[in-house]
Amino acid sequence: MNCRSLPILEFIRTVGKENVLTTLEERFCYSYDASKLNALPECVVLPGSAEEIAELVKLANRDRFPIFPRGAGTGMVGASIPAGGGLVISLRRLNRILEIDPENMFAIVEPGVVTGEFQRKVLQYGLFYPPDPASLQFSTLGGNVAMCAGGPRAVKYGVTRDYVMGLEAVLPTGSIIRTGTRTMKGVVGYDLTRLLVGSEGTLGIFTKLTLRLIPAPEDVRTLMAVFPRIDDAARTVCEIIKNRIIPSTLELLDQATIQAVENYLHMGLPLNCEALLLIEVDGRSCLLDEDALRIERICRQNGASQTEVARDPTDRERLWRARRAISPALGQIRPGKINEDVTVPRTLIPTLIRSIRTLAEKYKLIIVCFGHAGDGNIHTNIMLNRKDKDELARAEKAVEELFRIVLQLGGTLSGEHGIGITKSPFFQWEVGAEGFQAMWKIKQALDPLNIMNPGKMFVPNRSFFQS
Structure with missing residues (x-):
């Protein structure tokens, strides 16, 4: 898409001069996210209402420039990167909790x-909003909904769309x-x-969200189990759930991760094991x-060499x-890494990790x-120095x-x-040609000029970006 000069004066009339950012320094702050990709927008605006956003989008249709919705910029796949310039629409001013209904349990x-902050607020009413992405202390609900964020509690409570x-x-x-509905x-x-939900800003810009809440759990118990063999750890995961226990979190650390954490913390983690379950x-x-x-009994029966149950909140921490x-x-x-969040059936976790070990040996990573x-x-974190072009090339082949x-x-x-951008070349591998075309037709129906977050999900021109 060829961008012509943006109608800055009309932006100012729509949202106010103080909410239109045009200097290099201001625009640079909106040029990147956690993916390490970057592209400089031509302008950034901070609207304060749905009506202001609608006016900005109509200007984009009239003048045919791309627009890029943005939350807090914590995404890992470049979904908020302003490909090829255009206008970034930041949602940071739309930051109010408008209503909490404790009786009907929604907000x-x-x-x-x-x-x-939202989780802490609803907890005051004895309510619980379960989605917990790792970035929850600074990521925003709009971005979470756009990407359908997950987190450790998804095993019991599901992901954001739920x-x-x-x-x-x-x-x-x-x-x-x-x-x-409400x-x-x-x-x-x-x-x-x-x-x-999960459309990654390609089909619309959220201005209000109605979120389901549930009663907050009374209490928690936390355990750690150490396994000499990762196959036993994976089998234990399945056995726990087969025994009608659905943990709120069930996390695995492989041997390389345990070694890295112990080198960093020196907290006495066992190093002669292949896996640790939290x-x-x-x-x-x-x-x-x-x-x-x-x-604890299931863990021992399935090969755990060591188990520990937290005695109090300090122990849990x-x-x-x-x-x-x-x-x-x-x-x-x-200094750098490629962080992929692949998912397989639980029983195939050992097969996946053994395959990853083979990749590490094959590509010397x-x-x-x-x-x-x-x-x-x-x-799956591929550790690398991005300045080492040979190592980066091997890492990309491994991905x-x-x-x-x-x-x-x-x-x-x-x-x-x-x-986003980083997985877009592989998107069709999973959904197939027919599924890909069906999604593209939906995109065309709602966005005939392809102005809303172009270059995401559907393969972009990579010349826009720098790694």
């Missing part, structure tokens, strides 16, 4: 509300649409809510001690330190695996081979990060 929020009852959005033509049941017409159950206090004992320290610990191995074993979502392996195992390329 209405604007997209710029920080996820962690908590979106309805929404208000500005479509790519500038019209404002309202979908869904009621728990509603089956009228096509499910446009679920179509827009397990948490929540619910009614009177039942949790029994669940913890049953889980100590057990969680290892999981939370992974990111800084990996930073000591290499350090690859660590950890993540949400309860739902088969394994974060391509990893994706082929995952699909052969009946898995998916992404359990929570989405497609």
Whole structure:
């Protein structure tokens, strides 16, 4: 898409001069996200209402320049990168919690509300919003909904789409649409809510979200189990769930991850093992001690060499330190990484990790695996120095081979990060040519000029970006 000069004066009339950012320094702050890709927008605007966004989108249709919705920029796949310039529409001013209904257990929020702040607010009413992406202390609900974010609690509670009852959005033509209901049941017409959730900003810009809430659990119990063999750890994951216990989190760290964390924290983690499971159950206090004992017994029966149950909140925090320290610990191995969030059926986790070990040897790379074993979502981190072009090329080949392996195992390329730019060349591998075309036709129907977040999901021109 060829961009001509943007109508800056009309932007100013629409949102106010103070909400139009044009200097290089201001625009640079909106040029990147957690994917490490970057592209400089021509302008950034900070609208304060759905009506202002609608006017901006109508200008984009009139003058045919691309627009890029943006939350907090925490995404891992480049979904908010302004490919080829154009206009970034930041939702940070739309940051109000508009309504919390504790009786009917829903809330209405604007997209710029920080996820962690929202969770703390609803907890004051004895309510719980389960989706918990790793970035929840600074990512926003609008971005979470756009990418259908997941997190450790997905094994029990599901992902973001399971908590979106309805929404208000500005479509790519500038019209404002309202979908869904405030009621728990509603089956009228096509499910446009679920179509827009996870659409990565390609089909509309969210301006209000109606979110389902549930009663907050009374208490939690946290356990750690150490396994000499990773096959035993994976079997244990399945056995726990087969025994009618659904943990709220069930995390796995492989041997390379354990080694990295121990080198970083020196907390006495066992190094003569292939896997560590961090397990948490929540619910009614009177039942949790029994669940913890049953889980501990299942772990021992399936080959755990060591188990530990947290005795109090301080002890629980100590057990969680290892999981939370992974990111800084990996930073000591290499300055950069490629973080993929592939997902396979739970029983095939050992097959996946053995295949990843083979890839590491084949391409002479350090690859660590950890993540949400309860739902088969394994974060595969290829450690590298991006300035080393040979190492980067080997890593990119390893990623391509990893994706082929995952699909052969009946898995998916992404359990929570989405497609964005980084996975777009492989998108069709999973959904097939017919599925790809069906999605593209939906995109064309709602966005005939392809102005809304172009270059995402559907393969972009990579010359726009720098790694």
